Amino acid sequence: MIKIGIVGYGHLGKAIEKCIAHFPDMQLFATFTRRDPNSISSHSRVESYDRINEFKDDIDVLILAGGSQKDIPEQAPFLIADFNTVDCYDNHDKIATYYKKMDEIAQANRRVSVIASGWDPGLFSMQRMLMEAVLPNAETYTFWGPGMSQGHSDIVRRIDGVKYGVQYTIPSDKMMEQIRAGQKVDYTPAKAHRRDVYVVLEENVDTEKITKEIKEIPDYFAPYETTVHIISESDFTANHQGMPHGGYVIRQGETSEQTKAKYEYSLQFDHNPEFTASICLAFARAAHHLYNERNFGAKTVLDIPLRYLSLRDHNYLLERFI
Known part of the structure; x- marks a missing residue:
């Protein structure tokens, strides 16, 4: 079971919490918020973002559900030191620079950072x-x-x-x-x-x-x-x-x-948030696969074998989809 953490509880964070029910190989560990966790109305566990590093051994992949203008550029370089991450960074003009920065940090910390994983980019x-x-x-x-x-x-x-x-x-x-x-x-x-x-x-x-x-x-x-x-x-x-x-x-x-x-x-x-959430969850599966292979660094959707997104094994894919 892949244990998922969500960073941020806006539209996308709530959608990930909802859509994960359709991903039987995944379990939501907690959502992390900068707000008072007691102010969040959720049926899932909610923790303070300030305590996130306390749970680095409990989470397989963090999905960053914040915005691309400020949240992701500030949070991702910090979080990749202790977690595998997936984000939907969508500033097309700055993706190449963001990729290089995340790749350097992810490689140094032996982590996987899947960036720009929505539907466009994605x-x-x-x-x-x-x-x-x-x-x-x-x-x-x-x-x-x-x-x-x-x-x-x-x-x-x-x-x-x-x-x-x-x-x-x-x-x-x-x-x-x-x-x-x-x-x-x-x-x-x-x-x-x-x-x-x-x-x-x-x-x-x-x-x-x-x-x-x-x-x-x-x-x-x-x-x-x-x-x-x-x-x-x-x-x-x-x-x-x-x-x-x-x-x-x-x-x-x-x-x-x-x-x-x-x-x-x-x-x-x-x-839109639910469809994007479903894409993020599929790429979280891929990130977990890459980490287990020790294939560290930043990855875009163009770098990941397509079958890593699927819950199905290789034989099933050969028989049903080829």
Whole structure:
């Protein structure tokens, strides 16, 4: 039985706690929070994050369920000294630097750190690599949404003066139609998407200042067409509690001159945190496998044998999936 620890009890942490019931080889040891553990309403064990090192011999894999802007960059380098970890770090532009840092620490401490293990980065990363490998003379296009982005919403909620906030990523249907029709497009992520933000503000805050601050956040909002909607708490409660998401990766090109080929992969799910949690748990299984092999260091989804994600043994995979 793989003993799992969760760091953080927000949307993702709660989803991991819930989804682990579908992973029969895993057991939740505890959730660790920076809040008062007695303030957390949970059917599972909750401990203070300040005491986490006391349990280093009781946990096989820690899943870091915090945000990518501050939580994971601060916590992961500290925790990898004593634990194997899995995270969903999603700042694409900084992943290479983050990987190098985590690999150095993980190697030195003989631990495994699986980074960027969600669906993008994560499952979409796997598809982009596979698409390029089998269809080299082509172009790849990634579209996210329509749906609620966990990472972007988390960043919005951390802004001083924001009481509640959510961000929806909206892809360009027109551009997707053009690509599927074989037309050339001027694709960039910023041109292919827009971002809609809905926030409830604390009392006596500067609306224009908050709006400007959101739109100017580097990497996440600054390059994109972003609209910020200031709404009431009742509106937020009534209309912004769902967490669906999904997206598409499309690669289109030629296998030979004038012989076209298209490879498309898509995801749609009702609850972004729960789907992400399920991915994290599968990669926690892989992290445990790698650790038992003494294959230490940082790993991305591209570095891990696919069968390490599965509960099934090799013979079962050969008989059923090949």
